[in-house]
Amino acid sequence: MTIERKAPTGILGFPVAPFNNSGKLDEKALERNVQFLIDEELSSIFIACGSGEFHALDKGEYQTMIEVALSVVSGKVPVYTGVGGNISQAIEQVKLSEDLGADGYLILPPYLIEGEQEGIFNYYKAILESSDLNAIVYQRDTAILQVETLQRLIEFPQVVGFKEGHGNMELTVEQTQTIGDRLEWINGMPFAEITMPSYVPLGYNTYSSAISNYIPHISRLYFKSLLEGNYQLVRDLYVDVLLPINRIRKSRKGYAVSLIKAGMEIVGLPVGNTVRPPISQVEKEHYKALEQIIRSAFDKYPVDNKEVSH
Template sequence: MHPAFDGVLFFPVTPFTESGDVDTERLAQHVAKGVDAGPGGVFIACGTGEFHALDASELNTIVRTAVDVVDGRVPVYAGTGGSIAHAKTFARVAQEAGADGLLLLPPYLVEMPQAGLVAYTRAVTDATDLPVIVYNRNNARYTEASAVEVAQIDNVVGFKDGTGDLDQVSRIVRAVTDALVPSGKPFQFFNGLPTAEVSQQAYRAIGVTLYSSATFAFAPELALAFYNALETGNEPLTAALLREFFHPLVRLRDTVPGYAVSLIKAGVTLEGIDAGVVRPPLIMPSDEDVAALREILASGRAALAEALADQAVQR
């Protein structure tokens, strides 16, 4: 049974050793630290976890490690996608390793008609009993009609957007929600843009209240503070965290392709767990950019501390 998600969703990085292997010890430490902070779910070996760079054996190891550490406290979803053969294999491997569900990333490279995208989704979901969240991004862009079609597949339980096309997504949310009323099927929508916090106010306005937080991987207290500020309507804290932390982080992220992943890995290392380097074709941040990340973290934490102090005075 697919549990409904609630709260901040944790997307761990995948630590590697100096020889380039998956570092299971540091992965376990990283996942444990994150889960102890209180996320609504763990999405392992997905975009932030360098899904694109993993083989099936490594996925098995990563998922088993996460499942053991999480120990049923929250759902563990694993990434799958790429070529149809790759996606079906990874789906089966994740299920055998104990994952609670899957995030279906786009097919590799090819452009496709909507009928082909639906057929791809069906083929992967047929390969597993696990619940699946489809990811609307890059070359896997669903229309209202195709989103409604895949939402009615028994084990498709969610729709995650990484396009930022709020016009289209708002229509998809409405169309899917209305189409599922007769069956009463539970279904959830997610904001999957990089550094989703900066766009979440807009997504909330169209009924998308859940989002993935890469920030949670290295600064969970900032991610949770922002989420709670949105949930409680604390506009001054929301504005302060955007101004002092999230917007500067996005400016830095956008300076180099792939920083949406490698900056997060650098942040995990800054916070005390050596996550190693990213695999090619991604590159790690320069020393100057790591220093900038450290300053952005300090500014975000200072803004949070100031807001908490103000709240204490007001009480």
């Protein structure tokens, strides 16, 4: 079988890990989350990654999340899994992902330890050599890749994409302009809509969207307007929706995950506003503020109005 060496493009879907009031994984809620993203035409599903509380899942939950995602997606779009931790754990997750039928995997940054470039390269190399599955390398925190290191990694045909979550634009220019279209460049910055205008001119046509879990029509409208040069609408969306949500997100550590669940609960998705430590739930005042922003967003930018113009 020939593997198509191509990463997903467009707006990528990152489901959460819904927990019930007893703290157990809620499979039905996860099914609904994934189905919602598919119905809203997101290009792919990235399961058990950062927004899916990868750090807090046990082996059984991890496998269940992948199985649920694959079952719901049923081949409609690519499914990628999150892998990480120590090398043995990551390889085990890659093999499980492959056995279950995932299309590829996203390598999360190494836990805690910040290595030199050779060490980071060897970490990724060991994982990549374990499978022929397509892989996306994630740059952030403890895994910042200089151009020479990234050039060595793309000698592996499995590497089809590069997810950037660091925010160093000088490095990003060097990476994209040196390597070009060998990779799919994915904006993985926290709240990627905020920074996407800076990344598009450098070749980034893809990003991960947290708000797509609850207001995907805003993500679509924003991205379409950005690519078409409708900058007045882009600005309006920033002022009315994106920047206000981002201000809440930045007010507490862990809101990058818990605020997604709050937003999903607000729009009526059965996610359960429960997260696992060390992440904390969204505080009441922030929840109410998010609720007001979402309500206003639906009023000004109705879901069924796909061609809002100004």
